[in-house]
Amino acid sequence: MKLLALLLLLGVVYPSLNEVVQSFKAKCPEFFVKNQHNHEVTPPTLLKGNQFKCICQRWKGKYRYATLYDIKRRIPIYSAYKFEGKKDIPRDGYWKTEPQLDECLKPENREMREMRPAQEETLPFKNQARNNDYPRAGAYTRGHLFPNSYAADADQAESTFTLTNAAPQMQDSNEAWAREVEELMRVEIEKNCMVNETFPAYIVTGVVPGDVWVAIERERRTITQGVNIPSHYWSAYLCINSASSRLSRAFLAQQIYEIKPNRKTKFKKSNMTVADLESKLTGLFKLLNQTFRVF
Numbered sequence: 001m002k003l004l005a006l007l008l009l010l011g012v013v014y015p016s017l018n019e020v021v022q023s024f025k026a027k028c029p030e031f032f033v034k035n036q037h038n039h040e041v042t043p044p045t046l047l048k049g050n051q052f053k054c055i056c057q058r059w060k061g062k063y064r065y066a067t068l069y070d071i072k073r074r075i076p077i078y079s080a081y082k083f084e085g086k087k088d089i090p091r092d093g094y095w096k097t098e099p100q101l102d103e104c105l106k107p108e109n110r111e112m113r114e115m116r117p118a119q120e121e122t123l124p125f126k127n128q129a130r131n132n133d134y135p136r137a138g139a140y141t142r143g144h145l146f147p148n149s150y151a152a153d154a155d156q157a158e159s160t161f162t163l164t165n166a167a168p169q170m171q172d173s174n175e176a177w178a179r180e181v182e183e184l185m186r187v188e189i190e191k192n193c194m195v196n197e198t199f200p201a202y203i204v205t206g207v208v209p210g211d212v213w214v215a216i217e218r219e220r221r222t223i224t225q226g227v228n229i230p231s232h233y234w235s236a237y238l239c240i241n242s243a244s245s246r247l248s249r250a251f252l253a254q255q256i257y258e259i260k261p262n263r264k265t266k267f268k269k270s271n272m273t274v275a276d277l278e279s280k281l282t283g284l285f286k287l288l289n290q291t292f293r294v295f
């Protein structure tokens with residue numbers, strides 16, 4: 001107990017070691033839009049409760065994007081990132097996890113950790129999904145929030161392959177989302193916005209948790225509500241055009257999943273204003289006294 005208290009104390013004394021952070025604004029503000037009037041950084045709504053953790057996603061010594069992660073549902077709620085134009089970077093092999101969600105803070109677990117198959121047992125994974133939670137040949141794939149195809153360089157592309165940036169998505173939905181949202185949104189941004197290092201498009205991609213779960217095994221016990229299967233994926237961008245005006249657009253897609261015994265939902269996409277998405281998310285997240293803000 002004394003050791004634990006000491007570690008907790010160290011966490012408070014040296015917050016700079018910790019990438020599961022108290023505040024996005026203080027640790028990785030660069031991934032969020034600034035308010036036009038007061039120039040304050042405005043992260044999307046932080047859902048209330050201890051289960052929601054802010055992760056400044058760190059890989060190879062640098063922050064790559066930011067994620068709000070739900071340790072009860074073991075999925076991200078959203079990832080926020082910058083898009084600087086399509087670069088065509090090949091994908092990386094191994095999935096990663098976030099040691100700080102399951103280990104006391106140590107200097108060596110500052111970053112996401114690559115998990116070779118033999119390392120799967122090195123973390124308890126109480127607070128996050130692990131690779132073999134996703135059925136190997138099953139219907140559910142690892143659906144990226146920040147997609148590999150939007151990365152600016154090879155290290156950032158690799159950093160998208162972490163399970164805290166992915167949620168279960170049926171193969172059909174994953175393909176439809178890539179084709180009808182990721183790809184079309186990217187083309188639209190590149191056509192209408194300035195997109196480079198100086199003028200990136202700011203993007204937030206998220207999910208809405210659903211009522212269906214993937215069962216998982218932990219310490220030889222089955223947890224039926226293991227990894228939540230989102231009912232929806234959503235994405236929104238904000239950029240500036242050549243006349244320096246802000247442009248934005250949002251997308252929301254209901255996911256395909258099976259409701260027992262045999263009813264299958266449909267993939268349904270819609271294209272809307274950010275304000276419309278915010279009002280839909282406010283309802284879907286059942287926020288009572290607050291509007292869900294994306295930007």
Ligand SMILES: *[C@@H]1O[C@H](CO)[C@@H](O)[C@H](O)[C@H]1NC(C)=O
Pocket residue numbers: 184185188249271272
């Ligand atoms: C979204 O809707 C706008 C306005 O109707 C349209 O201009 C745009 O092409 C649509 N984008 C996609 C990706 O469907």
Ligand SMILES: *[C@@H]1O[C@H](CO)[C@@H](O)[C@H](O)[C@H]1NC(C)=O
Pocket residue numbers: 194195196197198199
């Ligand atoms: C980004 O694009 C703007 C507008 O086209 C241009 O003025 C600026 O030099 C570009 N910056 C970089 C780093 O390419």
Ligand SMILES: *[C@@H]1O[C@H](CO)[C@@H](O)[C@H](O)[C@H]1NC(C)=O
Pocket residue numbers: 289
């Ligand atoms: C709801 O919002 C109002 C206005 O911001 C605030 O005064 C009130 O305390 C809030 N109620 C709850 C239950 O959070």
